Amino acid sequence: MKKILNDPESYVDEMLDGLCAAHPEFYRLVGEDKRAVARATPGAEGKVGIVTGGGSGHLPVFTGYVGPGLLDACAIGQVFASPSAEQMADAIRAADRGAGVLRLYGNYGGDVMNFDMAGDLVEMDDIETTTVLLADDVASAPPEEADKRRGVAGMVYAFKIAGAAAEAGKDLTDVTRIAQKAADACRSVGAALSPCTVPQAGKPTFEIAEDEMEMGMGIHGEPGVWRDKLKPADEIAEEMMDRLLADIEVASGDRVSIMVNSLGATPPEELYILYRIVKKRLDGAGADIVMPLVGRYATSMEMAGVSFTLCKLDEELEGYLKAPCDCAFWTVK
Amino acid sequence: MIGVDDLRAAAARLKDAMEQEFDALNAADGKLGDGDLGVTMRSGAREVAARTDQMPDDDFGMALMNAAQAFTKVSSSSYGTLLATGLMAAAKETRGKASVEPSKVAALIAAARDKMMARGKAELGNKTVLDSLHAMVGALEGADDPAAAAVTACRDAQQAFRDKPAQIGRARIFAEKSVGMDDPGMLAMTRIVEAVTGRK
Structure with missing residues (x-):
């Protein structure tokens, strides 16, 4: 695998330097070792802070979604590795505006x-914190073990909805409740066609034949549900919708948002081919589609593949989903 | 009595041992995980050793807290964070005390074990470092030579679990493959205890 880089060890630091240099109106680096990104202009005094964190390699997740109406700060680890507790504490301190901080991130052990x-x-700094975990990947554990599921692209909806609630002046208890409701409303499933290479490891995260795909594979190459010959787009989309709709009830008149997300290398052209079936299936269920998202929202560097995320809305969630937000990767007006 | 100077000497031995065990721990971890356990332990032990002059002479708990923070600073791996969690639990038990009686060490390890169990969401018997700690707690009760008893307990636990499948964490994905292999975290704890007690 060819990669454009200098030293694998400095991959993340150089990426962060470039990100902040390109978008100084949104991002600034904070913390002793510059591994937390905070809003260039902090949120209003008394606003609930929202932090996330995780490994690099998923842009726009996690760092990209720092901005007004979204996150306040984010801790960034090496590619696919957790940030340290110290770096997360740096992010929490940067996000704190005196009203407590919600930690909103994906369900991974580290x-x-x-x-x-x-x-x-941060308890020593008298900062109150709460936690909401994203566990939206239906292929990673059965419904009766839903708390063991991994968090994937559903976190984009949770960032958006919780971020809008915090911007609207809700208190920590309310922002946490709304974030949990958003997390509970999301279901995701992914399919991978090719792996990616972690710079420091220098070799692909898994091996797969040129003519094969893996259904249900995780965003870091975690084993999926089945591996077989690559299927036509419509068949892939049908199966992925089957898996989502088997896990969450979508009835006639329900309002849902749907994300058709590239894992990195898959181009928008192919996402739109898939979207035809997504639309047909949701129409067939009688659901109204709100703000469909088609593009690169949560990636795994150069992995080829796709994920679908369904977010079932109620009036409160829909209001916050449609509220304004701004960052280098996503603007809602 | 075990004092802060003993802790400093143990930190120096731990650093030397982890320099030596770097490749072996990476290799053991690489069979079941991401292969960075040697990296975690070496950078953690180096940082602990580098900070020993900041350990207060009259507060064993603060000295342990200093070691815990060394691990949270340099490592984000699950194992590094778990060790820091355990050290912080022991630090809370000994805050304000200049030294610790050897007979109290079992209680400190038990406190570490319990907090690590809660944070790691693992149970005893899952083939993790918790099983090593649990074995030490049992062996230290009334032991004539606590240091020797701790080392033996770690080695015995590691061997007793070798032929069992891993039940938690990334190694769980390779449960069958893990049968017959040492759990990397248990192996590391054996090496840690050998180093800090000086009983290799």
């Missing part, structure tokens, strides 16, 4: 442990 530890560290 991230959970470090964010819990970061909570212990």
Whole structure:
């Protein structure tokens, strides 16, 4: 695998330098080792802070979604590795505007442990924290073990909705409740065609034959549900919709948003081919589609593949989803 | 009595041991995980050793807290964070005390074990470092030579679990493959205890 880089060890630091240099109106680096990104202009005094964090390699997740109406700060680890508890504590301190901070991130062992530890560290600074975990990947565990599921692209909806609630002046309890409701409303499933290479490892995260795909594969190459010959787009889309609709009830008159997301290398052309079937299936269920998102929202560097995320809305969630937000990767007016 | 100077000496031995075990721990971890356990332990032990002059002479708990923060600073891996969690739990038990009686060490390890169990969401018997800690707690009760008892307990636990499948974490994905292999975290704890007790 060819990659454009200098030293693998400096991959993340150089990426962050470039990101902040390109978009100084949105992002600034904070913390002793510059591994937390905060809003260029902090939120209003008394606003609830929202932080996230996780490994690099998923842009726009996580760092990209720092901005007005979205996140306040984000801790960034090496590619696919958790940030340290100290870096997360830096992000929490940067996000704190005196009204407490929500930790909103994906359900991965290392991230959970470090964010819990970061909570212990900022307790000494009298910052109140709460936690909401994204566990939206239906292929990663059965419904009866839903708490073991991994968090994937559903976090984009949770960032948007919780971010808007915090911007609207809701208190920590309310922002946490709304974030949890958004997390609970999301279901995702992915399919991968080719792996990616972690710079420091220098070799692909998994091996797959040229003519094969893997259904249900995780965003870091975690094993999926089945591996077989690559299927036509419509068949892939039908199966992915089957898996989502088997996990969450969508009835006639329901309002849903749907994300058709590239894992990195898959071009928008192919996403739109898939979207035809997504639309047909949701129309068939009698659902109204609100603000469909088609593009690169949560990636795995150069992995080829796609994920679908369905977010079932109620009036409150829809209001916050449609509220304004701004960052280098996503603007809602 | 075990004092802060003993902790400093143990930190120096731990650093030397982790320099030596770097490749072995990476290799053991690479069979079941991402292969960076040697990296975690070496950078953590180096940072602990580098900070020993900041450890207050009259507060064993603050000295342990200093070691815990060294691990949270340099490492974000699950194992590094778990060790820091355990050290912080032991630090809370000994805050304000200049030294610790050897007979109290079992209680400190038990406190670490319990907090690490809660944070790691693992149970005893899952083939993790918790099983090593649990074995030490049992072996230290009334032991004539606590250091030797701790080392033996770690080695015995590692061997007793070798032929069991891993039940949690990334190694769980390779449960069958893990049968017959040492759990990397248990292996690391054996090396840690050998180093800090000086009983290799």
